[in-house]
């Protein structure tokens with residue numbers, strides 16, 4: 040067993056620190072405040088070769104794995120910069136196109152995607168289906184001319200308004216028509232400016248740069264060449280990308296938790312109340328130590344899940360545990376950190392409370408922790424299905 044990171048992996052993990060020297064966390068915060076995509080930062084990450092970390096070298100990427108993507112995201116979030124676009128774009132979109140795209144699709148999207156010239160979003164959530172993906176009702180139907188028409192709606196789609204393309208998970212057969220409920224799904228690559236697409240930004244109360252959108256598809260034309268993988272087999276691609284998604288979000292949570300803890304330790308060593316630094320009081324110290332333990336445990340499981348994925352082994356249970364552990368640990372760490380900061384934790388100047396809403400969201404998205412536990416209980420432990 041080897042827990043040592045390679046030189047390259049260590050450099051990837053430390054990249055967040057280098058990026059911070061160039062931009063400062065204030066840049067990300069300003070974008071978050073204005074709900075503006077952090078384009079300059081994203082362009083730099085792309086220029087430095089990190090957007091295409093998981094894309095094969097032959098297609099313009101670095102040809103590395105989810106472990107390196109996890110290390111990149113963990114290192115960025117450690118510095119208080121959780122970059123969502125690396126989740127929905129680089130991991131959920133460029134990854135599957137690299138793995139399942141036709142030669143034409145790879146040529147069209149990958150090099151430009153890696154270079155940061157085009158961006159992707161990933162559209163699965165629907166208002167009526169919610170967590171129950173099986174009940175998606177956005178439909179892809181043949182148009183009789185060799186192509187398809189897309190109809191339906193999606194919600195909460197990150198970066199849709201600014202992205203150039205979206206991967207849309209649709210049904211080509213109704214649930215009532217299929218043998219297995221996971222049959223009849225198709226993933227298509229759609230131009231976000233295509234005729235028949237209408238988008239409305241959703242006002243969220245979380246300070247994040249990337250906006251979320253509700254999207255309506257009204258007879259949107261989709262060429263047969265825009266189908267990713269096979270018609271009707273989209274669930275297989277989706278299933279394959281869910282573990283990387285959980286792992287990269289777990290990494291983000293570990294990083295945000297560490298960021299909050301580092302800030303708290305600095306503050307608690309410095310702030311003196313009743314003649315001693317507040318960090319000397321066990322009421323503050325123990326929650327911090329407990330959170331550090333939870334974060335490091337979650338980080339280990341995240342890296343293990345990533346290693347398994349990259350080595351072609353099953354990693355569903357590990358990815359679920361990592362996502363559950365890391366999102367819980369991040370919320371606890373930010374809470375313990377807030378306690379140290381007292382009133383200052385709620386000011387913009389110290390910016391600790393700002394972290395909490397996003398970490399809390401990650402207990403719910405992309406899959407709520409209740410479903411994560413359902414999966415662990417049912418598939419990992421052999422308990423009866425509970426829902």
Ligand SMILES: Cc1cc2nc3c(=O)[nH]c(=O)nc-3n(C[C@H](O)[C@H](O)[C@H](O)COP(=O)(O)OP(=O)(O)OC[C@H]3O[C@@H](n4cnc5c(N)ncnc54)[C@H](O)[C@@H]3O)c2cc1C
Nearest residue numbers: 161162163164169170195196197403404405406407409426
């Ligand atoms: C900031 C943000 C960004 C997002 N980005 C994207 C994106 O880019 N692309 C995309 O497709 N989606 C995106 N989403 C959507 C997100 O993935 C969903 O909100 C999430 O999956 C939960 O679905 P829901 O909101 O419909 O909750 P619901 O399905 O309505 O569930 C509500 C609650 O019910 C409980 N619950 C549901 N089912 C069960 C069960 N079987 N057992 C126990 N408890 C259960 C859970 O506690 C859950 O939190 C985003 C959401 C947000 C807020």
